[in-house]
Amino acid sequence: MTDGVAERSRPRDRILETAQDMFHKHGIKGVGVDAITEAAGTNKMTLYRHFESKDELVIECLRATAAKASRIWDEFEARHPGDKLAQLHAWVQKASELLSADSRGCDMANAAVELTETDHPARRVIKELKEAQREKLVALCRDAGIGQAELLADTLSLLLEGARVSMQSVGAEGPSAQFVRMAESLIASFRAR
Amino acid sequence: MTDGVAERSRPRDRILETAQDMFHKHGIKGVGVDAITEAAGTNKMTLYRHFESKDELVIECLRATAAKASRIWDEFEARHPGDKLAQLHAWVQKASELLSADSRGCDMANAAVELTETDHPARRVIKELKEAQREKLVALCRDAGIGQAELLADTLSLLLEGARVSMQSVGAEGPSAQFVRMAESLIASFRAR
DNA sequence: TCTGGAAGTTACAGACCGGTAACACCCTAG
DNA sequence: CTAGGGTGTTACCGGTCTGTAACTTCCAGA
Numbered sequence: 512m513t514d515g516v517a518e519r520s521r522p523r524d525r526i527l528e529t530a531q532d533m534f535h536k537h538g539i540k541g542v543g544v545d546a547i548t549e550a551a552g553t554n555k556m557t558l559y560r561h562f563e564s565k566d567e568l569v570i571e572c573l574r575a576t577a578a579k580a581s582r583i584w585d586e587f588e589a590r591h592p593g594d595k596l597a598q599l600h601a602w603v604q605k606a607s608e609l610l611s612a613d614s615r616g617c618d619m620a621n622a623a624v625e626l627t628e629t630d631h632p633a634r635r636v637i638k639e640l641k642e643a644q645r646e647k648l649v650a651l652c653r654d655a656g657i658g659q660a661e662l663l664a665d666t667l668s669l670l671l672e673g674a675r676v677s678m679q680s681v682g683a684e685g686p687s688a689q690f691v692r693m694a695e696s697l698i699a700s701f702r703a704r
Numbered sequence: 705m706t707d708g709v710a711e712r713s714r715p716r717d718r719i720l721e722t723a724q725d726m727f728h729k730h731g732i733k734g735v736g737v738d739a740i741t742e743a744a745g746t747n748k749m750t751l752y753r754h755f756e757s758k759d760e761l762v763i764e765c766l767r768a769t770a771a772k773a774s775r776i777w778d779e780f781e782a783r784h785p786g787d788k789l790a791q792l793h794a795w796v797q798k799a800s801e802l803l804s805a806d807s808r809g810c811d812m813a814n815a816a817v818e819l820t821e822t823d824h825p826a827r828r829v830i831k832e833l834k835e836a837q838r839e840k841l842v843a844l845c846r847d848a849g850i851g852q853a854e855l856l857a858d859t860l861s862l863l864l865e866g867a868r869v870s871m872q873s874v875g876a877e878g879p880s881a882q883f884v885r886m887a888e889s890l891i892a893s894f895r896a897r
Numbered sequence: 898t899c900t901g902g903a904a905g906t907t908a909c910a911g912a913c914c915g916g917t918a919a920c921a922c923c924c925t926a927g
Numbered sequence: 928c929t930a931g932g933g934t935g936t937t938a939c940c941g942g943t944c945t946g947t948a949a950c951t952t953c954c955a956g957a
Contacts, residue, residue: 522904537820540733543944554905565945616817623873624809624817627730641874665879666863666886672879673866680816681834686858686865693859700893715934736914747935748916758915
């Protein structure tokens with residue numbers, strides 16, 4: 512049967528895509544490799560021929576997710592070429608849209624919550640990817656002409672991260688409902704300084 | 705052997721305390737009931753005589769955690785009786801202290817991330833407890849004489865929630881390092897309106 | 898048409914999981 | 928001293944987990 516994953520792509524790609532989706536929805540420890548391969552229309556042996564372990568698969572999924580996020584940033588630049596302030600507003604808008612569309616939050620943050628072993632191989636990858644995203648937002652704020660760019664970027668980061676996790680515990684009608692308002696008035700106040 | 709849990713309390717109390725600690729450190733799905741009972745210096749049968757299932761134990765742990773948090777709020781009132789603004793600053797201070805002391809974040813939010821089944825019995829408890837905490841912070845902001853009390857409370861909530869989860873993915877040197885500064889300047893700007 | 902590698906199949910190992918049954922023990926209240 | 932409830936012990940159930948072995952099937956390219 513088809514599972515939403517294109518049937519005629521290569522097994523490795525199907526596994527990666529299916530795993531991303533299932534890890535996102537059910538958590539990492541909430542999904543077994545058997546379930547992934549079945550949903551991907553393949554089998555366990557094929558998974559282990561392409562990924563040396565479940566942990567390795569998790570890491571590849573996180574990288575893929577980060578790559579998708581990166582493509583969204585490209586859209587900002589494409590839609591508002593050179594206009595960094597407009598891109599920052601677009602970031603807020605897009606973040607809000609993703610919040611409404613999906614209540615399971617950020618895969619990397621969720622993974623960090625689930626994978627508690629301090630030496631888990633995925634942890635350093637999570638940290639690297641999150642740091643890269645932070646750098647990007649700081650650069651965007653700075654290039655948008657904001658003075659305390661790091662502080663604004665970090666505040667926006669925490670707001671979004673908080674909105675994503677709040678969504679999962681109290682739902683969409685909780686504090687996260689006001690995210691856009693908070694972010695926009697924050698940007699305004701930083702621009703006024 | 706002793707495990708930090710008082711040896712001469714009742715088994716039920718030892719189990720509850722140990723489970724809280726282990727769920728907090730290693731996550732819910734990362735700890736088995738065997739490990740809990742062993743660390744609590746008792747056995748599985750005794751656990752199941754006091755709690756009808758692991759899920760039920762999880763719920764009791766969350767309630768206990770919320771009760772501890774509630775006691776912290778009592779301290780605010782005790783230390784700054786009647787002075788709600790001082791209590792709000794104390795809230796910021798205390799939040800920051802807890803952030804520094806422990807990088808595993810909020811048990812309820814973490815549980816919400818781990819327990820993805822929408823009908824999991826713990827989810828409604830999490831929602832109730834989180835909503836109660838929200839109410840408290842809103843009331844504190846309002847009683848401190850702040851106009852848009854709900855908005856400030858929700859913004860502070862998201863900042864703290866974000867700081868707690870950011871801590872787990874990027875560490876203490878990430879955006880969460882600026883939490884106090886963000887919170888205080890936010891309070892100041894709300895007071896100025 | 899032949900061949901070699903990728904993919905599928907089945908079965909299994911070994912560990913862990915939540916939860917239960919049956920029974921022995923101990924300690925305290927009467 | 929005795930009875931009984933709380934507790935400890937051991938063994939087990941059925942299920943799930945990650946990961947592997949051995950074998951078969953399929954299909955594309957030479």
